[in-house]
Amino acid sequence: MAExxxxxxxxxxxxxxKKEESRKKGQVVRSKELTTFFMLVxxxxxxxxxxxxxxxxxxxxxxxNFAVERDTLFHTGQLFxxxxxxxxxxxxxxxxxxILMVITAILSSSILGGFNFSSESLKPTxxxxxxxxxxKKIIGINGLIxxxxxxxxxxxxxxxxxxxxxxxxxxxxxxxxxxxxxxLIHAMELLSWQFLIVSLGMIVVVLIDVPYxxxxxxxxxxxxxxxxxDESKNSDGNPEIKGRIRQLQRxxxxxxxxxxxxxxxxxxxxxxxxxxxxxxxPDGSGAxxxxxxxxxxxxxxxxxxxxxxxxxxxxxxxxxxxxxHNVEIGHEIPxxxxxxxxxxxxxxxxxxxxxxxxxxxxxxSHLPIPPEFNY
Numbered sequence: 001m002a003e004x005x006x007x008x009x010x011x012x013x014x015x016x017x018k019k020e021e022s023r024k025k026g027q028v029v030r031s032k033e034l035t036t037f038f039m040l041v042x043x044x045x046x047x048x049x050x051x052x053x054x055x056x057x058x059x060x061x062x063x064x065n066f067a068v069e070r071d072t073l074f075h076t077g078q079l080f081x082x083x084x085x086x087x088x089x090x091x092x093x094x095x096x097x098x099i100l101m102v103i104t105a106i107l108s109s110s111i112l113g114g115f116n117f118s119s120e121s122l123k124p125t126x127x128x129x130x131x132x133x134x135x136k137k138i139i140g141i142n143g144l145i146x147x148x149x150x151x152x153x154x155x156x157x158x159x160x161x162x163x164x165x166x167x168x169x170x171x172x173x174x175x176x177x178x179x180x181x182x183x184l185i186h187a188m189e190l191l192s193w194q195f196l197i198v199s200l201g202m203i204v205v206v207l208i209d210v211p212y213x214x215x216x217x218x219x220x221x222x223x224x225x226x227x228x229x230d231e232s233k234n235s236d237g238n239p240e241i242k243g244r245i246r247q248l249q250r251x252x253x254x255x256x257x258x259x260x261x262x263x264x265x266x267x268x269x270x271x272x273x274x275x276x277x278x279x280x281x282p283d284g285s286g287a288x289x290x291x292x293x294x295x296x297x298x299x300x301x302x303x304x305x306x307x308x309x310x311x312x313x314x315x316x317x318x319x320x321x322x323x324x325h326n327v328e329i330g331h332e333i334p335x336x337x338x339x340x341x342x343x344x345x346x347x348x349x350x351x352x353x354x355x356x357x358x359x360x361x362x363x364x365s366h367l368p369i370p371p372e373f374n375y
Contacts, residue, residue, distance in 0.1 A: 012228050014221035022221055028113030029217045033149065033202065033209040038108035039101065040199035044192050046097040051188050057093035058184070061086050112213065145212070153205055160201045164194045254298070257329060260291040261302055262309035266348045269313060274320040275299035277306070278333070280345050287332040288341055293324050312348055316364040319344070322373040340367035 014022075022028070047054075064086065165172070168190060175183045175190075223231075261267075264277035265288075274295055280288040294302050306313055319340050327333050333341055344364065350356045 009224065012223045012225055014218075014223055015228065015231055017231060018221060018223060027217070027220070029214055030109060030113055031206070031210050031213045033153075033205050034111060035105065035108045037199065037202040037206050038104050040202065041196065042100060042104040043097070044196040044199060046100045047188065047192050050093075050096050051185070051192070054093050054097075055185055055188065057089055061090060112210065142216075149205060149209060152208075153202070156204060157198050157201050161194070161198045164197055168194065257292040257294075258301065258305055261305040262311060264291050264306065264311050266344060267302060267306040267311055267313040268316050268320045268323065268344065269299065269303065270317045270320045271315040272296075273299060274317075274324050275302040276320055276323045276327075277302060277311070278323075278341065278345070282349070287335075287338065288345065289332050290323060290327045290329060293327075293329060295324070312351065314344060314348075314361075314364060316340075316344060316367060318369050318374065319364070319367050321375040322369050325375045326373055334373070336370040336373055340369055343367060 171186075171190060175187050178186060261277050264279050267275055267277050269275045275293065275298075276290055277292040278288045279291050292302055303313055305311075319337070322337060322340075323333060326337070343362065344367075347356075347362055
């Protein structure tokens with residue numbers, strides 16, 4: 001199992017942030033063997049496609065060069081002009097092959113890790129110039145694996161090349177007996193097919209290297225438990241600080257809620273476990289609004305604040321539970337509770353207006369509460 005510089009085990013899967021940072025640094029899955037394989041195969045395919053044009057150009061260049069006049073050969077300026085034109089013709093004939101190879105190099109290198117350009121990987125750093133680190137790479141496990149891959153390629157491809165050259169030796173010997181253009185075309189055909197077969201031998205190396213590169217990249221990206229914790233703190237904030245912030249938010253919300261209790265028209269209780277504070281504006285168009293609610297100690301605090309400000313407190317256990325569980329602070333009560341709450345508020349407003357006294361308190365234990373609001 002991989003370890004970091006502090007000796008901690010890298011056992012955790014990389015986070016999305018870790019993967020993104022690695023991509024910015026240019027650390028993505030790449031297989032040189034896969035790129036080499038496609039470059040070799042496409043170069044042969046390109047030669048086969050463009051061979052006729054290239055041979056025609058080469059033949060024309062050779063004919064022109066063998067027909068150069070003596071004065072031109074001994075005149076430096078004219079000789080330069082002559083060969084400049086021939087070189088331009090040669091490069092022009094090879095241009096399609098060059099374009100094909102550039103496209104192949106870009107596409108094949110992005111098969112595993114996708115397109116990724118990183119300017120950070122181009123920046124010179126002193127660590128890259130450290131000879132000790134370079135020596136560790138050579139004699140380390142990665143260096144050993146690269147040596148094994150190189151040895152495998154040398155043995156495998158060399159064996160394939162020797163076998164097919166030996167198998168085609170009679171055709172190769174016969175090239176000297178063929179006329180010039182035909183011999184050149186035949187030679188390029190032989191070379192192309194043999195080179196293609198040798199290149200296909202790279203498939204074995206690719207099948208070994210690609211899974212290794214994927215595994216090695218994943219191993220390098222793995223994180224220690226401490227790195228995951230540190231990243232979580234940096235991304236989401238320190239859990240202790242976040243907990244303290246949430247606590248302060250709850251305290252502030254509690255203070256605001258308690259500050260609204262004196263504005264209530266009535267406090268409905270369970271009597272001891274639940275307490276809800278309701279306010280109703282007879283001149284308004286809305287339903288009664290719940291200003292505060294709480295259970296146990298919070299309910300006790302609501303009752304104490306209400307008593308300190310002469311807010312009526314009524315016991316209606318089913319109604320208090322129904323309002324507590326179905327209404328949020330600052331919201332209106334649902335339509336299903338209108339009748340029950342209206343009976344409570346009617347008593348409160350009659351009491352405030354002096355129309356009745358406390359001895360005429362109605363029975364609030366059997367208020368009409370729909371079954372879906374019962375708790």
